[in-house]
Amino acid sequence: MTLNHFDQDGQAHMVDVGDKNETRRIARASGRIRMKPETLALLISGAAQKGDVLGVARIAAIQGSKRTSELIPLCHPLYLTHVAVEFNIDAADHAVECIVSAETLGRTGVEMEALTAVSIALLTVYDMCKAVDRGMEITRVRVLEKMGGKSGHWQA
Numbered sequence: 001m002t003l004n005h006f007d008q009d010g011q012a013h014m015v016d017v018g019d020k021n022e023t024r025r026i027a028r029a030s031g032r033i034r035m036k037p038e039t040l041a042l043l044i045s046g047a048a049q050k051g052d053v054l055g056v057a058r059i060a061a062i063q064g065s066k067r068t069s070e071l072i073p074l075c076h077p078l079y080l081t082h083v084a085v086e087f088n089i090d091a092a093d094h095a096v097e098c099i100v101s102a103e104t105l106g107r108t109g110v111e112m113e114a115l116t117a118v119s120i121a122l123l124t125v126y127d128m129c130k131a132v133d134r135g136m137e138i139t140r141v142r143v144l145e146k147m148g149g150k151s152g153h154w155q156a
Contacts, residue, residue: 008021025148029114031141032146033122034095039133043096044089044123054087056152057124061085064120065102075112078104083113085121098122099144111143 035043043053062083069077082103087096099119102110122138129136145155 022105022107023148024105025083025101025109025146025156026101027109027111027114027146028099028101028141028144029111029118029137030097030099030123030144031118032090032093032097033125033136033138034097035129035134036095036138039129039136040089040091040094040096042132051128053125053128054096056121056128057087057121058085060124061092061098061100061117061121065100065117068116072112072118076108078108078110078113080104080110080113083117085117092128096122096125098125108147109147109149115141115143 048054062085064071065080065083069075078125080102082101084101086099088099089096098118098121099115102114102117104110104113118141119138121129122141126136126138143156145153
């Protein structure tokens with residue numbers, strides 16, 4: 001197996017996707033942020049000093065997904081057709097899970113856009129709550145599923 005972001009001389013390059021067919025491509029990714037119980041209570045109640053934490057994190061995730069190619073050096077800029085962000089509260093673990101679904105009609109997958117969106121959402125939660133909890137921990141950022149393209153359907 002070879003890494004496709006390197007040419008035969010070992011030099012980094014952007015993969016040529018010009019010969020690939022345009023297909024509908026979907027990727028789902030998730031991640032979690034753990035925090036103190038008191039921090040989670042503030043977040044749930046909407047009483048965090050900076051306001052609606054999850055509402056702001058949702059917008060940040062969508063913006064982040066659209067900027068992936070500016071952040072990850074060899075990513076192709078993609079025209080995203082849909083990005084959905086959901087948050088699940090895990091009260092027992094004092095955590096918030098973020099799940100993002102990204103979609104495009106294109107020649108390359110959207111896994112990086114979904115992963116970037118999750119990461120930006122969780123970093124936004126951290127930023128908005130750090131005044132009361134600097135020990136929050138972002139964990140388990142990963143691809144859950146990808147569909148479309150030559151490799152077909154993959155699920156974690």
